[in-house]
Amino acid sequence: MRKKPQQQRSRKMVDALIDATGRCVIDHGVEGLTTHHIAEAAGVSVGSLYQYFPNKEALLAALMDRLANDTARALGHLPTTESGDLRANVRLIIDFGFELLHSRDGLYLELARHWHSLPTDRVMNILQQAFLELSRLYFLKHYRSTPVADLHLRIYIIANSVMFTMMRFSAEPQPMLSQEEIARGLTEMVVEYLQAGQKAETGRAD
Numbered sequence: 001m002r003k004k005p006q007q008q009r010s011r012k013m014v015d016a017l018i019d020a021t022g023r024c025v026i027d028h029g030v031e032g033l034t035t036h037h038i039a040e041a042a043g044v045s046v047g048s049l050y051q052y053f054p055n056k057e058a059l060l061a062a063l064m065d066r067l068a069n070d071t072a073r074a075l076g077h078l079p080t081t082e083s084g085d086l087r088a089n090v091r092l093i094i095d096f097g098f099e100l101l102h103s104r105d106g107l108y109l110e111l112a113r114h115w116h117s118l119p120t121d122r123v124m125n126i127l128q129q130a131f132l133e134l135s136r137l138y139f140l141k142h143y144r145s146t147p148v149a150d151l152h153l154r155i156y157i158i159a160n161s162v163m164f165t166m167m168r169f170s171a172e173p174q175p176m177l178s179q180e181e182i183a184r185g186l187t188e189m190v191v192e193y194l195q196a197g198q199k200a201e202t203g204r205a206d
Contacts, residue, residue, distance in 0.1 A: 014052055016042045018066055021059040026105050030060070030114040061119045064111065068123040071100060072130035084142035086194065091187045093134075094162065098179055101170050113171045124160065131159040148197035149204065158190050 020042035024033055027041075035056050039046045053059045078096055101108045111118065132155045139148055148154060169175055169182050 010052075013044070013048070014062075016044070017049060017052060017059060018062050021056075021063045022104070022107055025060075025063070025110055026107050029110055030118070033060070035059070057119070061122075064118060064120070064123050065126075067108070067111075068126040072126050074100075075127075075130045075134055078134070084138075086142075087187060087191050089138065090190045090194075091183065094166075094183050094186050094190075097162070097166055098170075098183065101166065109170055112167045115167045115171065124163065127163060128156060128159045131155055147201050148194055149200035150197060154193060154197050158193060162186055162190065 017038060020038045021033075024037045024041050028034075028037055033056055035046055035049055035053075038056065038059060039049045042049070053062070075093070075096070078093065101112060132152065135151065135155050139151070165182065165186060169177070169179070
């Protein structure tokens with residue numbers, strides 16, 4: 001980002017440009033996106049756009065950063081089941097992820113289709129941290145007497161495996177499996193891996 005949005009007016013301009021980027025991704029797709037489309041959608045000149053962002057890649061990065069932070073906040077407020085049942089809560093999170101991918105008039109799906117060519121490192125870091133915090137709070141609340149061995153490692157592997165699988169599946173034009181099959185398989189994988197961590201920690205204590 002070129003000009004730091006220190007003033008309220010500048011902040012509004014940046015927000016308007018990011019909002020416009022999202023709308024243009026829906027209308028034109030990632031490959032068809034141009035800074036002219038974005039400037040027109042935001043109601044500003046291309047010259048004004050370039051005062052804040054050097055190219056469309058920077059705008060896409062800002063859009064993805066915003067979406068990742070929005071998702072992280074939503075995960076933090078996701079209600080867990082009263083029973084604290086691990087399987088039910090893992091499935092709830094996975095269903096939330098699929099619901100999110102199919103929201104915003106196809107915005108998330110279009111980004112998922114181009115996941116390999118977009119700046120995803122920061123997105124993954126934000127979501128991974130959100131998953132780690134969610135898991136930490138969950139196990140503190142429901143499994144205080146049976147902690148999970150190497151929780152950071154397990155959440156790193158789970159978060160990346162789940163997100164990659166969901167993105168890959170959502171990007172396929174004609175998937176060989178159903179969403180329900182993917183959700184069940186991911187739930188089973190996550191639950192078994194976390195339960196193995198509980199057993200490993202119990203074995204250490206013994």
